[in-house]
Amino acid sequence: xxxxxxxxxxxxxxxxxxxxxxxxxxxxxxxxxxxxxxxxxxxxxxxxxxxxxxxxxxxxxxxxxxxxxxxxxxxxxxxxxxxxxxxxxxxxxxxxxxxxxxxxxxxxxxxxxxxxxxxx
Numbered sequence: 118x119x120x121x122x123x124x125x126x127x128x129x130x131x132x133x134x135x136x137x138x139x140x141x142x143x144x145x146x147x148x149x150x151x152x153x154x155x156x157x158x159x160x161x162x163x164x165x166x167x168x169x170x171x172x173x174x175x176x177x178x179x180x181x182x183x184x185x186x187x188x189x190x191x192x193x194x195x196x197x198x199x200x201x202x203x204x205x206x207x208x209x210x211x212x213x214x215x216x217x218x219x220x221x222x223x224x225x226x227x228x229x230x231x232x233x234x235x236x237x
Contacts, residue, residue: 119191123201126166128192130154137186139177150190157192168194172201 119127130153136142142150151173158171174191176183195201 123191123193124167124195124199126161126164126168126194128157128161130157130190130192132188136188139175139188142188147188150188154190154192161192161194166194167196169197170195 119129130150132142132146132150134143134146136146139147154173158173161168161171172191172193172195174193175188177188193201
């Protein structure tokens with residue numbers, strides 16, 4: 118249970134093996150974190166906890182609001198009017214050109230290939 122919950126029923130999934138960032142987490146540990154989160158989300162929906170939806174939130178790095186530098190995934194029950202939300206910057210509504218998206222995607226693909234990471 119999160120000790121400072123967004124809503125009642127706010128859960129944390131914390132892997133046993135230490136990794137400060139998601140990219141440092143072993144793939145199987147990362148997969149297990151999301152398998153557990155899936156089961157918890159289903160349990161929240163079937164429980165008596167007020168839950169009309171579920172958000173999964175993983176802050177990866179200080180700029181992403183990470184405060185505890187051990188990977189952990191928040192499983193947050195949501196309901197209409199709960200007051201929680203994300204604020205989008207003004208630029209969110211200015212869609213980039215397809216060419217810019219393609220260039221960024223190519224840079225990421227290149228980095229995956231250079232580091233020998235799978236893209237599937």
